[in-house]
Amino acid sequence: MKVSIDTRTLHPGDVYYALRGERLDGHDFVVAALQAGAAAAVIAAEELARFPVSLHSRLRPVADPLASLQALAREHRRAWGGPLVAITGSAGKTTTKEMTAAVLATKLRVMKSPGNRNNHIGLPLALLDLAPEHEVAVVEMGMNHAGEIAALAAIALPDVGVFTNVGSAHLAHFDSIEGIAAAKRELALAIPPDGALVLNRDDARVASFAQGFAGKVAYYAAATFTTPLLYPGTHNRANAAAAVATGELFSVAPAAAAAALAGLEPPPGRGQIITTGGMTFIHDAYNANPEAMAHMLAVLAATPGQRHVAVLGEMRELGQAAPRLHRELGAAAAHVDALWAIGGDAAFLIEGARAAGFRGLAHFAPSAAEAAESLRAYLRPGDAVLFKGSRAVHLENLIAVLMPG
16 A cells, blocks of 8 residues: 655555644645545544545544554554664764665665655655565664654664764753663664664764673674775765675675675765866765764865865754854864855854864855855865755755856
8 A cells, every 4th residue: 555645746546644744734635635546545533524524435534643654654564574674873874774775785675765764754654665575674763852763663673773873963852962872772672682783883882782682783893894985984984884784694795795885876965076167066965963064074174175165054953062062063174274154053163163273264154045155256166165064054055056057
């Protein structure tokens, strides 16, 4: 059974689930879904009276459409019955998922969750894509509150848990990084004794997740992966090493895994290198947290260029630590020739850079759109430019404006 939560992508015969979100209520689109050919619509029972009696035969009232969708996904995954690899961490989840899927695909038919479908809605939708021909599934799990990973694991029933790192992403919702680590560890606690953990030896918090686990534990480290990648940076060698270690659990030889990874290209916004107008753009603007931004500043420093320019958007969900963490990242950016800081707390990046001795050009803009004119006037052939910021800053729009032609 195919399901849909969006009338814009619904296909005839789909079952439409009317989910309530922060901005939209799916019940407002039930009639449109049925008119578009939905076989049925799953709605909250309390909403039944708002629809004409003539439609009732195609409505499926339930206590909670989201809970119903999650239960359907769990039972579908259980009926499919194959091994499922779940990946979590503060940074690198999607890249590690893509790399792991590529490694496993050298030997097995893989279902990987599309994009970054890693939350309480996206993960169930991904699981419903499981088909009999699939021999293994690779999904990612995200969170910004305690208990969310445990809830996702209860739906996905993972056999292998892969952990990238624990950092300060989502610190606004936790008292400490230790609290974030405990939330990530919920995945390890959900892996059965006949399953396996794949742990980053370079991250002490992640490595400690092996304590008390009765199943198999595989460790990896960035230094263990030496094959050249199209993905830039040491952090991506760590992601690749995680994929290789996971592949070994499924009898994929390390050499075959490395060969598969060597030709894998980064998707847009995740370490993508763009040569345009004689300049090198490093497009890593899909999202940002302090650890990931520090990694990409190191990538910028290592990229050949007559001038090095950092275009950094604010990092969201850092709570009271936001000013301090932005200042620290500003200090890490003090080596660049020019710094554009975009949006809200990004102003603290400039403060931190100046305090660390930065004397180059610094420019603050409230939004990506408002940075375009000044940045276009500054850039010239030979520049190496990093774009990195939280998703809400939309630096990808700035890149599109700056591209020649």
